[in-house]
Structure formats: structure tokens, C-alpha cells
Amino acid sequence: QVQLVQSGGGLAQAGGSLRLSCAASGSIFGINVMGWYRQAPGKQRELVALITRDGNTNYADSVKGRFTISRDSAKNTVYLQMNSLKPEDTAIYYCYASYNIWGQGTQVTVSS
Secondary structure, three states: OOEEEEOOOOEEEEEOOOOEEEEEEOOOOOOEEEEEEEOOOOOEEEEEEEOOOOOOEEEOOEEEEEEEEEOOOOOEEEEEOOOOOOHHHHHHEEEEEEEEEEOEEEEEEEEE
């Protein structure tokens, strides 16, 4: 069984930066895709970014050019570097691993 433990996040001003980390433990051999989703108040959970074992990435249009996902396979950890933050990035961010494995969620709040 895989467990995901998130860290990072918090409060930032618009234009600022934050970094999220997600460490996987347990039966990680079968994990191909890891990434991040977010859920803002009153909205559905949405994709932010994904990265495969081979390093292929996929980003939501709303974060392209501002967020960068990376993966350290040796540490079984995925990162989300968030730059040029906007108030609309405010949400709970969830780490994801294939298939349908979720982290505990981390609040990111961006003030204007």
C-alpha cells in the first residue's frame, strides 16, 4: 500500500512563490504517474500538473509557465514549484499517485 505525505504550502502574496513536496512510501514500485490536483472552495477538484516515471509532464492551462512539477525518483518525491502566484491559485492542493492514491491535502492561500 502506498502512502503520500505532503509538505510545504501556506500563505503567499500575489506574485510570490511556494513549493509543495510529496513523499511516497510503501509499495511504490508500480507508481507511474504522480502529480497535483487542487480544490478551491465551492469548486470541483481539478488537475494542476502530472509527471510520469519517464519525466513527461502535463499542466493545466491556468498554471503553464508559472508552475513546475518535478520528480526525484531516488527519494520517491514529487515537487510543485509555484511562481507568480495569483489569488485564484488559492485552494487545497492534493498530491496524487497512480492509481487513485491521494495525499492529505495542503492549504495554499494567495493574498492580493
